[in-house]
Amino acid sequence: MGDDARLQDILTHLDQGLEPALDRLSVFLAIPSISTDPAHAGDVRTAANWLATELEALGFTVQIHDTPGHPMVTARSQPGGARPLLFYGHYDVQPVDPLDLWDRPPFAPAIEETPTGRVIRARGASDDKGQLMTFVEAFRAWKAVHGTLPSDLILLFEGEEESGSPSLRPFLRAHADDLRASLAVICDTGRHADGRPAITTQLRGLVGQEVVIHAADRDLHSGSFGGMAANPIMVLAQALAALKDDKGRVTLPGFYDGVPDLDPQLAADWQALNFDAADFLGRVGLTTPIGEAGRTALEMMWNRPTAEINGIAGGYAGDGFKTVLPAEARAKVSFRLTGTQDPAQIRAAFQDHVRRFLPADCTASFHDHGASPASVMDISDPAFAQAKAALTEEWGQEAAYIGAGGSIPIAGDFKDILGMDSMLIGFARDDDRIHSPNEKYDVESFAKGARSWARILTALR
Structure with missing residues (x-):
């Protein structure tokens, strides 16, 4: 069977298994793994154990590593691939206060119908358990079709991201030889504001x-x-x-x-986004950009x-x-x-x-x-173009290379300690209310996110 036929089988398997996948995500979301609150230390470990059990059932070799804080979960598939890939996500979540602003208990996940489609409502739905599980569901479907997992996968799932990752850098240094790959993949970002898929290639x-x-x-x-x-x-x-x-x-x-000046390829991608600065500022009661003269709004946000x-x-x-x-x-x-x-x-x-x-x-x-420091990815690596094409195919919209005005320190840590670039691809929406009451994740984001990883894995194998 050719790669195209197997990919279609994987996508069909994901579509047919969406409801059980949402059930698994709901179980994961029900664990109150709040890393900043010592009272929930046991819950954070419960989430690590749940994740490890899921990965072991898929055939990964899994370890739970104790740290001075919360556990790190690592997993590996069989070696032998042309390109080792490190997948990163985090399973801890933010506190839920103020509780009285939630419409339902934050750790009682539920699927809700909204005017824009179905969503799963719970703390951690978007940041980052729902995103992390798009990885896992793609691996599950791959194994169901191929009979084996993709080779040379390394997984690193952290339990302290929402509390500043105090154990992460020491852990990366101590386990550098085991974690080093050709490229890291991070699922803690989102689509562009207009809904198109995006690869974040630089972080301030x-x-x-x-x-x-x-x-x-x-x-x-x-x-x-x-x-x-x-x-x-x-x-x-x-x-x-x-x-x-x-x-x-x-x-x-x-x-x-x-x-640096803005890369011409990125400039073209950003121009195509048709970003409306007046609309963006209007949402917060402002009207006019006042930043550095002679720069576009997206340059000011992402590249200056x-x-x-x-x-x-x-x-x-x-x-x-x-x-x-x-x-x-x-x-x-x-x-x-x-x-x-x-x-x-x-x-x-x-x-x-x-x-x-x-x-x-x-x-x-x-x-x-x-x-x-800032993190700037080398988009001349063919993996970026391959992932961009895969996202475009899945979403029916041209995927874009974008920047991020904020900071995601893990990408810099991977570069500094492990010597590798990161590809940041996530499926969150601007209205997911991460870190706020009533957090949600679109079922479309979850379903098409898993399908996107299946396409990307196929393209990179």
Whole structure:
């Protein structure tokens, strides 16, 4: 039997087995595997055990690895393939608070009819249990048709993603030889806003920095000291205002070192998305992009670095009025990075920038809040074009290479520690309400997601 005929048999098997697959997903979703809450540590392990049992039944060699936090689940199929692939997902979920905003219990999964189609409603339905199970159901159907699993598959399913992945990097270093493959595949992303399938090929990095400006040893009366004593809020405001020029460019020396121009192929893909910036901003009560002059909206979101003030505090901000010069002022600032920008260099440049604004009698202290570089995938790897064609065939819409304005640190970890690129393909929708009450995953996303992986596996074998 040829590959095309077997693929059709796999797709038919997935279609006919959709309801049992949804039943399996419901069992998985009913486990309250909230990794941030110590009270649910046993539930997280129960989810790991459930997943391991499912994979063993399919013929994978499975291990549950204890960590200082929650377990890692790894699995392997038989060696011998032309291209080893590492599949990553996470089985832990976010907390459910506020519980009173849920229309049904968050760990009592149910299929609901909505105006746009059937959805499965539960915490973790979209992030990430439903997405993870698109992998598993594709493997299940493949084995049913071929009699064996695809060769050279490595699975890594994490139980700490929603609590910051504290055990992940040490685990990757300790097990690098067992996990290294030719390409990682990550299922924790979504389709483009218009519903077309997408492959995320670049992710911005992130630097988080808190700064505190200290002046007098106490709050001062502005009538007695105003105009003479240093005001840390004023100092901080001047430093923060000077972070950007009137063209929207960041003024830190060397900030744009390593920032590439947009690849022509990506530029064409992004242009074809017909992104409507006014509509996007209109959903949150805004109208006009104000970012870097001369850049398109998608460039600003996906391919250009940023500097943003995330919070600022100091002095008295309660009811009424209090005429003081505060003893200190603080701000939290984040930078999104692209290309090969160096997080350590950006952090140092920001700290130097602040110090240049300090008058006598003022000092600054800094508190770091994470740093990760951008991740840019090499789309010249034939796997990207093959996966794009497979997605286009399945969804009946031209798949797109897109960027992501946020950060998915695991992709950078795979590059840094295991030396391999990642292909990020997921089927979530913008309205899935991940991390919020009433999370859902479209049944179409689940069904066609599994079919998509069957097509991609066939194309890459």
